[in-house]
Amino acid sequence: MLLNGVGYRYSLRAPWVLDRVHLELGPGSLTRIGGYNGSGKSTLMRIAAGVHRPGRGSVLERPARAAYVPGQLPAVPFKVQDYLLQLGRIQGLSPAEAESRLTAGLERFEASGYRKHRIGDLSRGTAQKVAIVQALLGEPELLILDEAWTSLDAAGQRELDEVARTVRDGGGIVVYVDHDAQRLAEDATAAYVLRDGVLIAASAADFAVPTALIDLEGAPEPWPLPGRVRALADGGTRVSIDAQHSDRLLRELLTQYPKTHVRTVRMVEGGGE
Numbered sequence: 001m002l003l004n005g006v007g008y009r010y011s012l013r014a015p016w017v018l019d020r021v022h023l024e025l026g027p028g029s030l031t032r033i034g035g036y037n038g039s040g041k042s043t044l045m046r047i048a049a050g051v052h053r054p055g056r057g058s059v060l061e062r063p064a065r066a067a068y069v070p071g072q073l074p075a076v077p078f079k080v081q082d083y084l085l086q087l088g089r090i091q092g093l094s095p096a097e098a099e100s101r102l103t104a105g106l107e108r109f110e111a112s113g114y115r116k117h118r119i120g121d122l123s124r125g126t127a128q129k130v131a132i133v134q135a136l137l138g139e140p141e142l143l144i145l146d147e148a149w150t151s152l153d154a155a156g157q158r159e160l161d162e163v164a165r166t167v168r169d170g171g172g173i174v175v176y177v178d179h180d181a182q183r184l185a186e187d188a189t190a191a192y193v194l195r196d197g198v199l200i201a202a203s204a205a206d207f208a209v210p211t212a213l214i215d216l217e218g219a220p221e222p223w224p225l226p227g228r229v230r231a232l233a234d235g236g237t238r239v240s241i242d243a244q245h246s247d248r249l250l251r252e253l254l255t256q257y258p259k260t261h262v263r264t265v266r267m268v269e270g271g272g273e
């Protein structure tokens with residue numbers, strides 16, 4: 001499959017979200033797409049899935065059996081089993097085939113108990129499991145996972161990892177976005193990040209969580225707070241912590257050591273120094 005010079009914008013006056021994206025996806029590939037919030041990852045996923053048509057360029061040789069799992073299932077007014085049976089039929093399965101695949105899928109994701117529940121009444125995680133079971137009904141050759149792990153419990157996440165590896169090992173194409181830097185890190189065959197609408201080849205370091213470096217005057221003692229601490233040559237202290245926890249640390253720091261002077265707070269990519 002090939003995304004050939006793909007560009008996309010949401011309206012004629014809107015800026016191009018994607019600009020000349022070129023992406024080759026061969027059989028047996030597992031490709032990670034990263035990038036900052038708003039960089040266009042979901043837009044790219046929808047184009048690969050055929051939900052959006054590119055404004056420029058083209059998508060060539062998309063496999064016929066394609067499945068797209070976004071982070072959230074629409075709240076449709078059906079019972080789980082009726083919904084899955086219907087979608088199985090739309091994908092060309094006989095009722096017996098659809099029944100046996102949906103039963104196996106729900107068992108695999110430990111969601112058999114929800115067969116008769118209405119989709120709108122499910123928890124987010126269970127609804128996500130139904131979305132995954134639906135995607136797998138047609139035994140896809142192309143599987144697109146856009147933050148599809150987010151609401152799943154740990155067992156569901158492991159199972160979805162296994163699904164991705166199985167599709168890859170069966171010669172299929174898997175493309176995924178996930179905020180967890182470790183997600184399928186060992187299994188991915190390629191990784192790219194979107195920057196300014198362009199896709200660029202990436203390494204594992206590009207997916208690392210940003211680290212906050214907080215430099216303090218002096219050395220608060222003792223240090224019961226989270227974060228790695230090291231003394232600076234001029235008597236100051238440097239604390240490094242995952243950026244997502246830095247606000248909380250700063251609050252705690254200023255409550256516990258009100259006289260501490262915070263010199264600087266910087267964000268760096270990856271593990272800091």
Ligand SMILES: Nc1ncnc2c1ncn2[C@@H]1O[C@H](COP(=O)(O)OP(=O)(O)OP(=O)(O)O)[C@@H](O)[C@H]1O
Binds near residue numbers: 010017039040042
């Ligand atoms: N339906 C829409 N209509 C108009 N603009 C949109 C629409 N969906 C996305 N955009 C814009 O397109 C850009 C890319 O959005 P997209 O959701 O693809 O990014 P993303 O990288 O997936 O973001 P996130 O990491 O937050 O999920 C953003 O500027 C967003 O505001």
